[in-house]
Amino acid sequence: MAGPVDPAASELVYIFIDYSNVTHEGSRELNIANDNFNVDLNRLVITVCNGRKLGGVYIAGSTPQTAPTPLKDELSWKRAEHHGFNVKTFPRNASNKEKKVDSRLTCDIMLTIRKNPGILVLVAGDSDYSVPLEEAQRENWEVEIWFWPKGKSKHFSNFPYTSLNFHYKSFVYITGSKSKCTLEINSDVFKSWKWRNEPIMECYCALNLLCQFHWVNNTTIHLYFDNEIHLKQARGWLTKKYPMLLKEQGKASKSAKMPQNKKITEDITDLPKQNTSDPLDDQYVFVDLSETRSLSRTLFSLYSSQKSVRAKFSHPCKLQKLTKMASQKMPATSELVYVFIDHSNVINEGPRFRKLKLTTDFFNIDHNRLVITVCNGRRLGGVYIAGSHPPSEDELWERAKDLGFNFNIHPKKEKEKEKKVDAQLVCDMTEIILDKTPGILVLVSGDSDFTVPLYKAKEKNWRVEVWSWSRAMANDLMEFPYAYLDPHADSFVYITEPDSKRSKHSLEITGMSWRWKNEPIMECYRALNLLCQFCWLDDTTAHLYFDDESDLKKAEMWLSKSYPDLLVDSDPFLIVDLTKSIMLNK
Incomplete structure (x- = not known):
């Protein structure tokens, strides 16, 4: 259970999005082909932030290793970066399995919870994230899970949960699909808009419909609806909101742009870099969503001035030469x-x-x-x-x-x-x-x-x-x-295969009653530079296996000399003797 609420809590909302998890499970939840399923990350952030003050957004995803990144994903990440969100993508491995995404978000969460306690929102369903979320609760953070019901792990049962099924029409859009009713819009105005999907998304959201469209080319789009009524409602909404889109083909002025009082894309304000005394402040994104729910809002991007420092690698290890060496100067360290x-x-x-x-x-x-x-x-x-x-x-x-x-x-x-x-x-x-x-x-x-x-x-x-x-x-x-x-x-390493067929010779030892009874056996094999292989027949009897008779004789002699009382009920071996050279420095 989390401790008492910190009176200095910031109440800022920090959002962590596993993009691959959201899109994969979302397409499964809504029974839509993954290639046609898309998420507008900015609208997703607005949805889960729900009018509260935003402290930062962290997004992680993956890309194919042997194929080009799908255009829909690349555009989503570019737009997220444009808004000032922290976005990191990693290539999948040779088996097309995702790597590093969970670790990246976990690391971001652990860094974030060192700030003044606020509200941590995870948009993912993977149980791996329960570990940092539990740590966040111990640090007096409020934790929320927003995800698809079918993809939510049972390990999240102790966290407040909101189903994305109630909100998906505000941030999901489908491309390439076809319905009975189609509205075609052809306008050169689209060329002047950086994020041309925005007015389309805004229209569908205003009508509480799932957004479905297909770009035929740079100036022509097909909007799909389930019935004629929805099509007429959309036409009316677009005519009133963006009349320049439905003007006669080819008559739109070359200078026609979106009216400034009807902004589609967010205005980005770059603040000057600021020094901070907090070494954990790698990057912040601040968004004030408390005053309005419209898409026109200001995002602030703040990056710490600290730069990564590379270090020279040097240590007294003689077991094996380390094959990769860095070349930079290293500051003083504890050497622990x-x-x-x-x-x-x-x-x-x-x-x-x-x-x-x-x-x-x-x-x-x-x-x-x-x-x-x-x-x-x-x-x-x-x-x-x-x-x-x-x-x-x-x-x-x-x-x-x-x-x-x-x-x-x-x-x-x-x-x-x-x-x-x-x-x-x-x-x-x-x-x-x-x-x-x-x-x-x-x-x-x-x-x-x-x-x-x-x-x-x-x-x-x-x-x-x-x-x-x-x-x-x-x-x-x-x-x-x-x-x-x-x-x-x-x-x-030690092998405990019973009646080992790997070795022809065995030595039986009986009478041991030590707490860590493997230790003298391990020590014996180590002294003879042999791979340790044995099997306990019961609590006091073990069989030691060797590849040849000479190794068996050497082991018998070593045990007789090092542990002469081995076959009697005594405890001559203490675990602390083995570890005293590296006692924990507390």
């Missing part, structure tokens, strides 16, 4: 290392590093040893782990908690798509970037969704590293200093 682990990405991609024919059920990561590997002797500031919650991995999360790591698990059912994990890490990264003295941010993941917070970290003078499996490293992440996990896998 903050590690962010996408557990699901590491686990799912891990079996491929040696082409193991192995399911993720038997492929395991020792988080403590993974952190030791990527930290490489440097001072640790904190560890943040996000993942889903299969029952078989409960012990992993318990151990991470015992070590003092910050972890968040988001339950998912079997065969269900994982949600909210990336958003959780983006939120964690953004908070650390903004709250801590610049240090070293280490991402353990190969997912390109994380490029957004990584670039933000560099802007805030953080040094960035990416660690991932070689087969899973996204090309976009290679823009940062990076290293592969593959050469160091023996340090933190």
